Amino acid sequence: MTLLELAGVSVRFGERAVVDAVDLEVAEQEIVCVLGPSGSGKSTLLRVVAGLQPVSAGRVLLGGADQARVPVHRRGVGLMFQDHQLFPHRDVGGNVAFGLRMRGSAQGPARAAYASRVAELLELVGLPGAQGRPVASLSGGEQQRVALARALAPSPRLLMLDEPLGQLDRGLRERLVVELRELFSRLGTTVLAVTHDQGEAFALADRVVVMREGRIAQAGTPLEVWQRPASEFVARFLGFENVIPAVVAGGAAVTAWGKVQVPAGSPEGEQSLLIRPAGVVPSAAGLRCEVLSRTFRGTHVALRLRPEAGPELEAECGLAGAPGVGERVAVAFSPAEVVVLPAA
Numbered sequence: 541m542t543l544l545e546l547a548g549v550s551v552r553f554g555e556r557a558v559v560d561a562v563d564l565e566v567a568e569q570e571i572v573c574v575l576g577p578s579g580s581g582k583s584t585l586l587r588v589v590a591g592l593q594p595v596s597a598g599r600v601l602l603g604g605a606d607q608a609r610v611p612v613h614r615r616g617v618g619l620m621f622q623d624h625q626l627f628p629h630r631d632v633g634g635n636v637a638f639g640l641r642m643r644g645s646a647q648g649p650a651r652a653a654y655a656s657r658v659a660e661l662l663e664l665v666g667l668p669g670a671q672g673r674p675v676a677s678l679s680g681g682e683q684q685r686v687a688l689a690r691a692l693a694p695s696p697r698l699l700m701l702d703e704p705l706g707q708l709d710r711g712l713r714e715r716l717v718v719e720l721r722e723l724f725s726r727l728g729t730t731v732l733a734v735t736h737d738q739g740e741a742f743a744l745a746d747r748v749v750v751m752r753e754g755r756i757a758q759a760g761t762p763l764e765v766w767q768r769p770a771s772e773f774v775a776r777f778l779g780f781e782n783v784i785p786a787v788v789a790g791g792a793a794v795t796a797w798g799k800v801q802v803p804a805g806s807p808e809g810e811q812s813l814l815i816r817p818a819g820v821v822p823s824a825a826g827l828r829c830e831v832l833s834r835t836f837r838g839t840h841v842a843l844r845l846r847p848e849a850g851p852e853l854e855a856e857c858g859l860a861g862a863p864g865v866g867e868r869v870a871v872a873f874s875p876a877e878v879v880v881l882p883a884a
């Protein structure tokens with residue numbers, strides 16, 4: 541069942557369309573992460589769904605109902621922003637209870653019911669018993685958890701996160717992302733999140749949406765987008781650098797790096813070619829290169845190569861036996877790691 545539908549949504553500031561005719565559906569209990577460079581319109585899209593930003597064109601539907609005349613507090617969406625905006629003068633419990641009161645019902649549950657719900661929410665986000673702690677005494681990760689508890693408090697039908705882990709250090713982010721995913725799937729929460737961090741998006745999402753200049757450049761499961769970027773833009777955004785113009789015919793591409801086998805069924809003619817670093821493999825009879833740099837990456841060694849022809853190449857190899865800077869190697873390309881992209 542579709543929970544959220546954006547149909548032809550545009551937002552213009554003056555002449556400029558910051559969100560440009562976006563169509564997007566989010567199913568019940570789905571986690572969708574919107575990714576894209578700074579200024580691509582991600583936050584604006586979120587603000588549109590929340591009702592904080594009027595649209596210039598198009599419609600926003602929640603549970604099938606047009607939201608045009610529905611104010612922010614009646615949309616039933618929860619919001620958690622980058623700078624988690626906790627109230628510094630309230631304790632943890634007070635911050636979470638604020639989320640409950642935001643539900644907007646004056647005859648809401650009695651204080652006792654609030655207290656037990658606050659306790660339950662803090663338990664849920666891994667801060668049991670923290671009600672009385674001053675906000676100022678919390679670490680960044682703990683503050684993030686309180687902000688999450690506050691956003692979850694009114695049981696929103698859609699939870700929206702804007703750079704939810706933006707300010708935390710990497711180790712903590714990686715841990716929290718796993719916890720969040722687990723929590724959302726346990727609660728059955730539908731999530732629309734925005735991040736510029738692809739690692740975070742890929743770890744959290746059922747589906748990622750890559751934006752470019754207000755439009756959707758690609759939408760798909762993390763695996764689909766990773767394996768088959770739809771364009772050079774998406775490939776480069778994901779951090780792939782081995783992209784080169786190519787002419788494809790009869791199962792092979794002619795490039796400045798030489799002839800490269802492409803996967804069966806690839807489109808022919810003038811295209812761009814992506815070769816993932818894992819597909820650049822040693823081969824005595826291959827393209828001769830000089831090793832320009834060698835970077836230890838934990839699970840592998842990343843190499844930067846200067847080939848005898850064509851632009852520099854990124855390669856990956858195992859920790860043992862990685863060539864050193866200045867050494868000469870010869871490489872070939874494995875077709876499984878080659879993707880034919882539309883010409884730039």
Ligand SMILES: Nc1ncnc2c1ncn2[C@@H]1O[C@H](COP(=O)(O)OP(=O)(O)OP(=O)(O)O)[C@@H](O)[C@H]1O
Nearest residue numbers: 553558576577578579580581582583584585735736
């Ligand atoms: N109220 C506004 N008036 C004019 N321009 C705006 C307004 N709000 C946003 N913009 C512009 O719209 C563009 C998209 O902004 P948005 O915040 O949606 O991008 P983003 O993808 O979330 O970027 P970031 O990752 O940096 O947060 C930016 O160029 C921004 O300057």
